[in-house]
Amino acid sequence: MTGTDSRARGVAPIPAGTLHVRTVYGGVEARPEPGVTIRFGRGQRPGVDVCVGEDDLWVSRRHGELFYRRRRWWLRNTGRQLLRLPRGRLMHATTEPVPLAVGYTPVFVRGSGFREHLVELYVTGHDDERVPRRRAVTLPPRRWPLDDDERLLLVVLGQRYLLYEEVPRPLSYRQAAEQLAYLRPGGDWRERRIEHRIEAVRRRLHAGGFPYPLTHDKSAGGPSGDLLHNLLRGLVESTTLVPPDLELLEDGP
Known part of the structure; x- marks a missing residue:
C-alpha cells in the first residue's frame, strides 16, 4: 500500500476527536x-479492548479506561499500579479522570522491576492530516542563550546531568x-554571587x-534546589548543554 492520504484513496476522512489507542499488541x-x-489492561476481550503488559502480573487485568464525555476524551486509572503521563504526572486509582488534549499522549503503566508498558493515545484535531514528511528537514531543538560564564557555571553545577x-x-x-576557583582563579566565584547569577x-x-x-511564590515557600534541578534538566534535554561541554572542567590553570 502506498502512502497516499485518505482523500486520494476515496476513504472518508477521520472526524475530529477520533481516539486512537495502540500498544505493542495492537x-x-x-x-x-x-x-x-x-478499556486497556493485561486481560482479554471482552474485559479489555487493548492489551498491555500481558505477561506482567503487576499490570491489572483492567488497568485503565478512556471514555467520551462533554465533547472530550478522559483517562481514568482503574488498576493497582500508577499511570505516568507526560511531564512526570502520576495517576492513582483515586485520581480524578484527566482530559486528553488533541494530539499525542504517551501513557506508561508501571510494571514489575524496572518495566514500564507504553499505551499510545492520539486524538485527531480539525486540521489533522498527518501527512508523511520523510524528506523534510529535521527541526532542531530549541536551545537557550547562555554567555560563556553562564555556560561554565551551569556545566560545573550540572556535571552529573x-x-x-x-x-x-x-x-x-x-x-x-x-x-570554579580552581578552573578560573582570580574570578569572583563567591557562593552568593553564584546564586545571584543562577537566579x-x-x-x-x-x-x-x-x-x-x-x-x-516566595510566600508559599518551596526548595530553590528543585528550581535549579528544573533548569539543568531543561538545558540538557534541549541540548543547550551537551556532554562535550564537560571539557570546560579540564581547563584548569
Whole structure:
C-alpha cells in the first residue's frame, strides 16, 4: 500500500476527536460519541479492548479506561499500579479522570522491576492530516542563550546531568565555588554571587517560555534546589548543554 492520504484513496476522512489507542499488541480506533468507553489492561476481550503488559502480573487485568464525555476524551486509572503521563504526572486509582488534549499522549503503566508498558493515545484535531514528511528537514531543538560564564557555571553545577546519571542532582553552590576557583582563579566565584547569577538565568529563561518551572511564590515557600534541578534538566534535554561541554572542567590553570 502506498502512502497516499485518505482523500486520494476515496476513504472518508477521520472526524475530529477520533481516539486512537495502540500498544505493542495492537490497537483500536473510537469515534467521539457519548457513552463510548475503551478499556486497556493485561486481560482479554471482552474485559479489555487493548492489551498491555500481558505477561506482567503487576499490570491489572483492567488497568485503565478512556471514555467520551462533554465533547472530550478522559483517562481514568482503574488498576493497582500508577499511570505516568507526560511531564512526570502520576495517576492513582483515586485520581480524578484527566482530559486528553488533541494530539499525542504517551501513557506508561508501571510494571514489575524496572518495566514500564507504553499505551499510545492520539486524538485527531480539525486540521489533522498527518501527512508523511520523510524528506523534510529535521527541526532542531530549541536551545537557550547562555554567555560563556553562564555556560561554565551551569556545566560545573550540572556535571552529573551531563554524565546522564540516573538520578542526577546539582552540585552545591559551595562545591561549585571551590571548583570554579580552581578552573578560573582570580574570578569572583563567591557562593552568593553564584546564586545571584543562577537566579538571573532562571528569571530570563522563565520569561522566554522555558518548559519547566523556574520561579516560585516566595510566600508559599518551596526548595530553590528543585528550581535549579528544573533548569539543568531543561538545558540538557534541549541540548543547550551537551556532554562535550564537560571539557570546560579540564581547563584548569
